[in-house]
Amino acid sequence: MKMSKALILDNLNEIKKIDKSGMLSFCVNAAKHCKNAVHIAEKVAVNYPKPKSIIVAGMGGSAIGGELLKDWARDTLTIPVEVCREYMLPAHADKGTLTFVVSYSGETEETLSIFLDAIKRNCMVVCISSGGTLLDFADKMKIPSVHILTGIPPRVALPYLFIPMLTILAKLGLVKGVKTEISEAATVLKQVCSENVPEKPLKENFSKRLAADICGTVPVVYGFGFYSSVTQRFKQQFNENSKVPSKWEVFPELNHNEIVGWEKAGKLASHFSAIIIRDKNEPEHIKQRIEATKELLSGKVAGIHEVWSRGEGKLAKMLSTSIIGDFTSVYLAILRGVDPTPVKTISILKDRIAKTELKERIVSELQSLVKKGKRC
Numbered sequence: 001m002k003m004s005k006a007l008i009l010d011n012l013n014e015i016k017k018i019d020k021s022g023m024l025s026f027c028v029n030a031a032k033h034c035k036n037a038v039h040i041a042e043k044v045a046v047n048y049p050k051p052k053s054i055i056v057a058g059m060g061g062s063a064i065g066g067e068l069l070k071d072w073a074r075d076t077l078t079i080p081v082e083v084c085r086e087y088m089l090p091a092h093a094d095k096g097t098l099t100f101v102v103s104y105s106g107e108t109e110e111t112l113s114i115f116l117d118a119i120k121r122n123c124m125v126v127c128i129s130s131g132g133t134l135l136d137f138a139d140k141m142k143i144p145s146v147h148i149l150t151g152i153p154p155r156v157a158l159p160y161l162f163i164p165m166l167t168i169l170a171k172l173g174l175v176k177g178v179k180t181e182i183s184e185a186a187t188v189l190k191q192v193c194s195e196n197v198p199e200k201p202l203k204e205n206f207s208k209r210l211a212a213d214i215c216g217t218v219p220v221v222y223g224f225g226f227y228s229s230v231t232q233r234f235k236q237q238f239n240e241n242s243k244v245p246s247k248w249e250v251f252p253e254l255n256h257n258e259i260v261g262w263e264k265a266g267k268l269a270s271h272f273s274a275i276i277i278r279d280k281n282e283p284e285h286i287k288q289r290i291e292a293t294k295e296l297l298s299g300k301v302a303g304i305h306e307v308w309s310r311g312e313g314k315l316a317k318m319l320s321t322s323i324i325g326d327f328t329s330v331y332l333a334i335l336r337g338v339d340p341t342p343v344k345t346i347s348i349l350k351d352r353i354a355k356t357e358l359k360e361r362i363v364s365e366l367q368s369l370v371k372k373g374k375r376c
C-alpha cells in the first residue's frame, strides 16, 4: 500500500533511508556554515586596489553565489557585477577587473578556461574552491584563494562559495555593513531552519507541506528584484535534488511574455505548480503585478504557493527564502523516493567531456605560465 505524503515525510527512518548522504543535515546547519564561511574568508589576504568591475566566473552550483552577490550588491555597489558562465571572459575584462574564479571541485573545464583567460589578461583574481587543478595552480601562482571544505556537493557548499565574496568586498572597502547583515542572516536562518527540520511534522513544517503540495507537478518559480537569484536557485535545487524539471521567471519581465504561455495551455497547465517569492516590503507596483498574475493563473495551474521572506536586511531576506527552496527540494526528493545527493547525469556528461583535449591544453598553458614565473 502506498504511504501517504505525511507518513513518508514524518518518518525519520524513511528520510534517512532515502537521503543517504545527509543532504538535509547541511540545510539544517545553514547558519553555522555561513558563520564558518566568514572565518575562512577573513584569513585570506587580498591586497588588490579598488577594481572598476567585478566578474564572478563559475558554473552551476559554483555560479549561483555570483548571482546572489549581484542581486545583493545591485542597489549599493557603484561598479558593475557580472556572472560569467562561459569559457572566456567578456571583452572588457582587464587588470581593473576583480575576477572571482569559483569552482567547488576546481576541475570544471569552463572555469579553468576562464582562470587561464583571467591570468592572461592580468585581472585581479581570487579563487574559491575546495581543491583540484584550480587551487593547485592558484597556490603556485600565489593567487589569493579561499580554500573551502572538501567532500560535499557544490550546491550544498553555497555559503562557502558566496559569503567569502561578501567578506572580500568588505575588506576591499567596496561594501559596508556586511558583518551586520551576515549576523542577522545567520539568526534568521537558524530560526527558519528550526521550523523546517525533519523532526517538525508536516502540519507544522512549511517546506514539507510545499513539497507535498507540488509533488507530481513541474514547479514554476516566480520572483522579482533581488530575489532573482533565489528564484533561479529554487529551480536548480528542484532539478538537482528532486530530479524534476523546473523553470523560473521574474517580475516584471514575466508579465511581458510568460503569462501568455498559460493562455491556451489548457490541461497542460494543470501539470505545473506556481511558487511565488514574496516580501512584506515588496514595492506596490510589484505587489499589484503578483496579485494580477495570481488571478490569471488561478484555476489553470495545479496550485499557487507563496514563500515569504523573513528578516529585515537584504541578505537575511534572500537566504531565508533560498533555504526554503533547499528544504523543499530535498523533501520533494524524499517523497519521490530519490536520493537528493547524486547528480548522475552531470557526472556522465562531465566524464564524456573529460575525453576532449581542451582541459589538457588549459593545464599545459597554465604549467608554462608557472614555469615562466607568472605571479599574481
Ligand code: F6R
Binding pocket: 059, 060, 061, 062, 102, 103, 104, 105, 106, 107, 108, 111, 153, 154, 155, 156, 240, 343, 346
Ligand atoms: C551542483 C553541481 C553542479 C556543479 C557544476 C560545476 O551540486 O553538482 O551544478 O556545481 O557542475 O562544478 P564545480 O562546482 O565543481 O565547478
